[in-house]
Amino acid sequence: MSATLPMTRVSARGWPGMLAVAAVGILSLLVWRDFREAWFVGSEQRIVVKLSIYWFLWLLWPAMIGLAWLAWQQWLGRRRFRSAFAAAALGICVCLTWGRFIEPHLLQVHETTLGSTCGVRVALISDLHLGLYTRQDVLERLVDRLNTLNVDAVLVAGDWTYEPSHDLQAAFSPLAKLRHRSLSVLGNHDEQHPGPPLKTDLLAALAAANVQSIDGMRVPLGRCELEGLGDLTARSAPHHLQALESQPSTVDARHRIVLTHNPDTVFLLPPGHATWLLAGHTHGGQVDLPVLTRRLLATVTEGGFRQGIYRMTNANVFVTSGIGIDKFPFRFRVPPTIDVLTL
8 A cells, every 4th residue: 555655646746737738739739720721821820829829728717727726725824915916817817718718709789870861770790700710600600690680781891801711602601591681891801901812712702692792882771872892901992982983873972871891981981972981890999908998999090990989070980899809819898799770
């Protein structure tokens, strides 16, 4: 008995290390799998880092358990400072866990009345960013939720992708189950600013799923006309606007709505061109930190747009906070949102 006890103790002590090695190995394999499937242009190291952040954040769960145990033990041992330090680290881990695993899946519906001129209700979404961080199950749940809504159309304000897999037809196939008329414009990530050259394949995939792309087009929407303008960063919006202005319209400006990706496109519109411009792009900040998020958005958008209604000289603007995520795999205090608008 005495001869085997030390071996048992050594084996027990080795289990945490063995589990850690196994976890790192499994997560590394998942990173490698996603890396091989991703469609990207540029630094491979950048993609590996992003995917590593995405997958290795699963280690937050055992980290929280360990920190909770440590804080409790230090408290019982009357080591107040160490207990407070462990509790603070636990709080940070809880926030990161919420932003990575919980909030990105808390899809909400927010209703806003913008008027009654058009006589329609639409569901406005944006920034799905299907790819590195937003997976197909999110798209499937989004389609299911949209199908429960009493709306006349679904409007998508661009940024469908974020370095997705090459098989875009398969990736976007759940959209074919939408029971509403679906109209879309492209965003900067869809027009390689930044991102891979996937515009042609994406348009084909959307068409196969019965989503109508209206970049540079006018289509009827109730008693109004809906104009689609491509992305501002990709320099599509000015060309589309110029082409549309050269064509006669059947309605006055009060009955004209613009759908685009970047809300700064409003500064291209001549006064009296449209009554509302609908956009996305900002993600509502994606991570809402007091003061910091507002100041950051003031530097990355000319109008300091975030989400909601903005009364501008050229046209009124409504910005949706979007569905997906990019850059970092977090949403914090900005849940994914479907905006149901009465126009």
